[in-house]
Amino acid sequence: MNQPPLPRVIVYAAVSLDGKTTGFDADVGLFYELASTWKEDASLCGSDTMLAASVEETSAADSSEPATAGSSAPLLVVPDSRGRVKAWRYLLGLPYWRGAVVLCSSTTPASYLSELAELGIETIVAGADHVDYRSALAELRDRFGVETMRVDSGGRLSGLLLREGLVDEVSVLVFPTVVGEASSLSIYNLPEAVPSGDVVSLALRGVEVPRDDAVWLRYDVVR
Numbered sequence: 050m051n052q053p054p055l056p057r058v059i060v061y062a063a064v065s066l067d068g069k070t071t072g073f074d075a076d077v078g079l080f081y082e083l084a085s086t087w088k089e090d091a092s093l094c095g096s097d098t099m100l101a102a103s104v105e106e107t108s109a110a111d112s113s114e115p116a117t118a119g120s121s122a123p124l125l126v127v128p129d130s131r132g133r134v135k136a137w138r139y140l141l142g143l144p145y146w147r148g149a150v151v152l153c154s155s156t157t158p159a160s161y162l163s164e165l166a167e168l169g170i171e172t173i174v175a176g177a178d179h180v181d182y183r184s185a186l187a188e189l190r191d192r193f194g195v196e197t198m199r200v201d202s203g204g205r206l207s208g209l210l211l212r213e214g215l216v217d218e219v220s221v222l223v224f225p226t227v228v229g230e231a232s233s234l235s236i237y238n239l240p241e242a243v244p245s246g247d248v249v250s251l252a253l254r255g256v257e258v259p260r261d262d263a264v265w266l267r268y269d270v271v272r
Contacts, residue, residue, distance in 0.1 A: 053187040056198045059087055059218040060207045062236050065228045070204070070236060072228040076263065080222055083265060090195040091124040092146065095202035099127055099134045122147040124193060128180045128206070130154035132161030137168050150193065152180045182215055204238035211237060211249050216270050219251055225262040 061084060063075045125146035127134060130153050134140075141149060151165055154176040165172055173192075175184035189195040200207055200216075210216050221236065251268035258264055 052183075054190060055183070055186045055215065056090070056190050056195045057217045058093075058186070058198050058200065058210060058215055059089075059220060060200045060210065060216050060237070061220045061222075062204075062207070063222045063224065064236055065224055065226045067227050067229065068236055069228040069230065072230050073224060073226045075222075075224055076261065079259060079261075079263060083222060083259065084199060084201075087197055087199055089123045089197045089199040091126045091150075091189060091193070091198040093126045093128075093198055093200045093202065093206070095206040096127055096129045096131075096134050097205075098202050099129075099136070099140060120147060123199075124195065125149040126152065126189065126195075126198070128152040128182075128185075129161075130157050130176070130178075130180050132158045132164075137165070137170060141168075141170075150189065152182075152185045154178060154180050182210060182213055186215060204236055207237045211270075212247070214270075214272070216249075218254065219249075219268045219270060221266045223264045223266065225264075 062070060063080050064070055065073045122144075123146060125140065125148070127149065129151050132153075134151075137149065140146075148169075148171070150171045150173060153162065153172050153174045155174065156178055157174065162172060171193075173185050173188045175181040175188065186195075186198070189198070200210065207216075211219075219237075250271040252271050254267040254269050256264065256266055
C-alpha cells in the first residue's frame with residue numbers, strides 16, 4: 050500500500066568544530082538568515098525546547114493576548130503528548146509563527162486538549178503512547194498544507210526522525226571554535242543504541258562559507 054505523501058523535513062543545527070551545540074557564541078543572525086533559504090511552512094520544535102522559556106517570560110505571557118504574525122510566517126509544531134508545555138500565550142506572542150499545532154497521542158490528558166482548544170491551538174492526535182511522527186507529518190501536509198518543515202530542536206527529536214526515515218536533508222552550520230568540554234551529547238542523539246546497519250548515509254548537497262569562517266554543510270539523506 051502506498052504511503053501518504055509527507056512534507057520535506059530538514060534537520061538544521063549549529064555546532065562547534067568538535068560537534069558541541071552549546072558552550073560557544075554562535076552567530077544567531079547568520080543561523081536564521083540561512084534558515085530562511087528553505088521558506089519553511091512549519092518549524093518543528095521539541096517540547097524541551099519550548100519548556101526553556103523562563104518563569105518571567107511565562108508570567109508575562111499569562112497577562113497578555115497572543116500576537117498575530119504575518120501570514121507568511123511558519124506554523125509552530127510541537128510534539129507534547131504529555132501536556133507539559135503551558136506558556137502558550139508567551140510563545141504565540143512571539144513574532145516568529147502564525148499559529149501552532151500540537152502533536153499528541155491517545156494518552157494525552159483530555160484536560161490539556163481542552164486547554165489548547167480554548168487558546169485556538171490546533172492538535173493532531175497520532176499514536177498510542179507516543180506521537181506517531183509518520184502519521185502526524187502526513188496529517189500536517191494534508192490538513193495544513195505543510196510542504197517543507199525545518200526541525201529546530203535538540204538531538205533527541207532529530208535522532209528519532211532520522212531513525213524513522215522521515216528526514217530528507219541534514220544541514221549543519223559549523224562555527225570555527227573548539228569547545229573541548231566533556232559531554233555525552235551529540236548533534237543527533239538516538240534514544241537507544243541501534244544496529245550499525247541502521248547508520249544513516251548522507252550525500253553531500255553543498256558547501257558554503259557564508260562569512261567569518263563558518264562552514265555550512267548540507268546533505269541529502271540517502272534512502
